[in-house]
Amino acid sequence: MIGFKRINHVHISVPSEQLEEARVFYTDIIGLKPTARPDEVFANQGYWFNVSDIELHIGIEPAMPRSIRHYAFEVDNITDARKYLESNGVEIGEEPAIPGRTRFSFIDPFGNRVELLQLDDE
Numbered sequence: 239m240i241g242f243k244r245i246n247h248v249h250i251s252v253p254s255e256q257l258e259e260a261r262v263f264y265t266d267i268i269g270l271k272p273t274a275r276p277d278e279v280f281a282n283q284g285y286w287f288n289v290s291d292i293e294l295h296i297g298i299e300p301a302m303p304r305s306i307r308h309y310a311f312e313v314d315n316i317t318d319a320r321k322y323l324e325s326n327g328v329e330i331g332e333e334p335a336i337p338g339r340t341r342f343s344f345i346d347p348f349g350n351r352v353e354l355l356q357l358d359d360e
Contacts, residue, residue: 247286247293248309252348254282254298261285261296263347267326270294301349308343310353316340319354 252260264270270287275295277283284297289311313319323344324330331343333353341355 245292247295248289249295249297250309250346250348250350251297251299251302252350253301256348257283257285257296257298260346260348264294264296267323267328304345304349304351306351308351308353310341310355313354313356316342316354316356 261272264285264287265272270289273286273288273293275284275286280297282298284295287294287296320330320342329345331345331351333341333343338358339355340358341353343351343353345351
């Protein structure tokens, strides 16, 4: 048996020519704080960010077609998050209803699908 504790990090990919655009999007639009990345360990460039108590890692690889692959973050106020993203021209996607949570997804400028959700009060 594996004794899981929590998710440590999520890794997404962007085309190499859009790496700096990804850094700007995830810091200036999404509001994430960069964290130290041991660049000397990796063959390619990338960035790491803090998201609450996990990390988001961004690396480079050729562009891929969209898929259902995604990561999901719980947020404090789903309505405000959606309005904020829409006001910044971010593409929003509707998600099927799941009891106990309100959610939607967005597509970052690099084709990565991100779900945001808020658990309903019990």
